[in-house]
Amino acid sequence: MVPDITLYQKWFEQYVVPYAQTDSEDRQYIDLKRDHTLRVFDNAKQISASLSLTSRDMKVALLGALFHDVGRFEQFRMYKTYSDRNSVNHGLLGSRILKYENVLAKEPKEIQHAVRATVAMHNKLALPKGLPEHIRIATNIVRDSDKLDIFPVLVSNFTHDGSKSDVVTMGLEEGATKYTRQVLYKLLHGESIRYDDMRYVNDFKLLLASWVFGLEYGVSMQLLHQRGIMERLLDTLPALPEMEKVKRVVREEMERVLAEDCFGEEGE
Structure with a gap:
């Protein structure tokens, strides 16, 4: 059963609004990442549905997908680039934003930590060894989902x-x-x-x-x-x-x- 995360989808849409209220040239890049996020979320739903996941693990994966690029909007506002090399690590920034905004306050501590960890690590070259299994699964789902959408956007x-x-x-x-x-x-x-x-x-x-x-x-x-x-x-x-x-x-x-x-x- 797919967990209901409508509340978080609404939060994400509202979070992006101030960043989209900018000049027309910059707005296209904000829209690009917002639309990308929603497609990655859809990809994660498809991948998760094909796996034998617990309700907790599916929730972590879907929230990780929804929030994986939440740091991109502040990154672009500050640096006018999506290059982490020339600005900041957007995964770590996104994880900090989730904690600062207290977005996941209604969730158990275990889920809060797992989602923030997934967001922080989704853009790493390789995942560290010894990760808890539910975090490893969620992060891999997000990484695959992200790649599947990055392809057509860049092509x-x-x-x-x-x-x-x-x-x-x-x-x-x-x-x-x-x-x-x-x-x-x-x-x-x-x-x-x-x-x-x-x-x-x-x-x-x-x-x-x-x-x-x-x-x-x-x-x-x-x-x-x-x-x-x-x-x-x-x-x-x-x-x-x-x-x-x-x-x-x-x-x-x-x-x-x-x-x-x-x-x-x-x-x-």
């Missing part, structure tokens, strides 16, 4: 020549065929790519493509495949021999996971 801004929006793509350098060799190497060898590794817009595309190795749940890969998001991303890569290798490696990984999952054993 819509990508072309073969660069990006339409410096805010969305963090001010990375454009260039039809420019990329960082270390980023390409990491993708081809299944290694994690850091945001700090990126210099060019094409590096960002490679980082996103590498997420195919990091989705936690089979249902997430199913959704990625069904929506055709990865193919749209791969289509924006420059016409270079090494990028054809990237396409092959990514497609093979998707096919492997989908074949193993058999549409029914997510997360086991």
